Amino acid sequence: MNNYYNKTLDFQEKLQQYAWNIFKTYGRELVLRLEEYNLLQNKHNCIESSTAIGFVLEEFLVSKLEMYTHCSEEEYVIDRFVGATASESFDCYSLKNGMKFMVNVKAEKNGQTNNALAAIGQLHRNYCLEEPDQEKSFILFKVQYSIQEAYEDSEYRRAKPRCLYINGLDSYCLEEVDFSTEHKQDNRSWSIATDGKSNKNNGRLQISPAFRASHKVPIEMISYQNTFNMLSDLVAKNK
Numbered sequence: 001m002n003n004y005y006n007k008t009l010d011f012q013e014k015l016q017q018y019a020w021n022i023f024k025t026y027g028r029e030l031v032l033r034l035e036e037y038n039l040l041q042n043k044h045n046c047i048e049s050s051t052a053i054g055f056v057l058e059e060f061l062v063s064k065l066e067m068y069t070h071c072s073e074e075e076y077v078i079d080r081f082v083g084a085t086a087s088e089s090f091d092c093y094s095l096k097n098g099m100k101f102m103v104n105v106k107a108e109k110n111g112q113t114n115n116a117l118a119a120i121g122q123l124h125r126n127y128c129l130e131e132p133d134q135e136k137s138f139i140l141f142k143v144q145y146s147i148q149e150a151y152e153d154s155e156y157r158r159a160k161p162r163c164l165y166i167n168g169l170d171s172y173c174l175e176e177v178d179f180s181t182e183h184k185q186d187n188r189s190w191s192i193a194t195d196g197k198s199n200k201n202n203g204r205l206q207i208s209p210a211f212r213a214s215h216k217v218p219i220e221m222i223s224y225q226n227t228f229n230m231l232s233d234l235v236a237k238n239k
Contacts, residue, residue: 002219002220002222002223004135004137004175004222004223004224005173005175005219005222007097007099007137008101008137008139008173008175008222011076011094011096011099011101011137011139012139012141012171012172012173014074014075014076015065015076015078015103015139015141015171016169016171018065018068018069018074018076018078019061019065019141019143019169020169021068022061022064022065022068023166028165028166029148029161029163029164029165029166030057030060030163030164030165030166031161031163031164032047032053032056032163032164038161038162038163040147040161040162040163040164041161041162043162048147053107053109053145053164054106054107054114057105057107057143057145057164058091058105058106058107058143061105061143062078062080062091062092062105063080065078065092066078066079066080066092069094075096076094076096076101077094077095077096078092078093078094078103079092079093079094079095080092080093081093087122088118088122088126089102089104089117089118089119089122089123089125089126089127089138090102090103090104090118090126090138091103091104091105092105098135099135099136099137100131100134100135100136100137101136101137101139102126102127102136102137102138102139103139103141104117104118104138104139104140104141105141105142105143106140106141106142106143107142107143107145108142108143108144108145109144109145109146109147110144110145110146110167111146113208113209114142115184115206115207115208115211116186116204116205116206117140117174117204117205117206117207118204118205119201119202119203119204119205120185120200120201120202120203120204120205120231120234120235120238121199121201121202121235123138123205123231124201124231124232124234124235127227127228127231128228128231128232132228135224136224137173137174137175137224138173138174138175138227139171139172139173139174140171140172140173140174140207141169141170141171142169142170142171143166143169144166144167144168144169144170145164145165145166145167146164146165146167147162147163147164147165148160148162148163148164148165149162172212173222174207174227175217175222175223175224175226175227176212176216176217176222177207177211177212177215177216177217178215178216178217178230179205179207179215179230179234180230180233182215183205183206183234184205184206184207184208184211185200185203185204185205185206186203186204186206187200187203199238199239200238200239201235201238201239203238
């Protein structure tokens with residue numbers, strides 16, 4: 001039995017429970033309004049095809065999780081750090097029984113995939129360099145959504161606000177994934193280092209469902225230290 005892995009599974013189960021309780025309060029339908037105007041009501045809006053909805057959903061859930069867990073005295077209390085999330089590899093965290101659970105919230109539109117985790121350099125800094133003696137688990141928490149049309153499917157065609165509909169939730173921990181022999185990443189925000197070489201550690205680590213399924217760490221080997229070592233080796237290879 002792997003006590004570390006059991007802790008990450010328990011946290012993920014509770015986190016999904018908290019998130020579902022929040023979304024069910026709204027009937028799993030979220031209306032995006034600005035000054036009372038529904039920004040999604042017009043099908044030709046410029047927001048729907050952009051990354052804006054992802055940021056909005058992520059901010060909504062993180063803020064609600066923080067309020068929900070602080071007010072209802074849940075087993076795990078969710079906090080967010082002070083500063084811009086764009087500079088970090090995770091959006092919020094929870095501390096319990098000596099473990100730090102780092103949560104990266106991702107919005108995933110129906111029919112699409114969002115395989116990017118975070119910039120490898122940021123992930124390495126947060127996971128390995130900061131508080132290296134603190135046992136951690138990095139959780140990918142996906143909110144799967146679709147755009148729901150503005151009319152009910154009935155003979156009366158009653159008008160409804162066009163909204164974001166929460167289809168499902170999914171999560172896994174980075175410690176489950178073996179990227180010791182190979183990995184995938186994008187080249188987003190690559191910069192030129194002082195020696196004239198591209199800094200590949202600015203690219204985002206990519207883990208698709210297929211990669212995750214074919215690169216599993218044996219349960220008995222899942223640990224903070226194992227992933228710590230893989231991340232450290234990856235950063236060194238990318239330099």
